[in-house]
Amino acid sequence: xxxxxxxVRMPEELAEKxxxxxxxxxxxxxxxxxxxxxxxxxxxxQDEEFMTRLRELTERDREILDRLAE
Numbered sequence: 001x002x003x004x005x006x007x008v009r010m011p012e013e014l015a016e017k018x019x020x021x022x023x024x025x026x027x028x029x030x031x032x033x034x035x036x037x038x039x040x041x042x043x044x045x046q047d048e049e050f051m052t053r054l055r056e057l058t059e060r061d062r063e064i065l066d067r068l069a070e
Contacts (some may be wrong), residue, residue, distance in 0.1 A: 008033065 020030040
């Protein structure tokens with residue numbers, strides 16, 4: 001699996017909390033953030049209203065791209 005590096009800027013207090021939680025669980029902050037992101041992705045997948053809105057946005061973007069390609 002290919003990987004991408006992303007920089008995340010967060011308030012110091014949040015970074016400290018993430019560090020404590022990760023150390024307490026015996027994992028890296030990176031692993032903690034990946035778990036949190038996967039959890040959020042699964043949450044929005046189950047959110048029908050969000051998925052409908054996302055489909056509408058995607059369709060609108062497709063229409064705009066089609067017009068640009070003409």
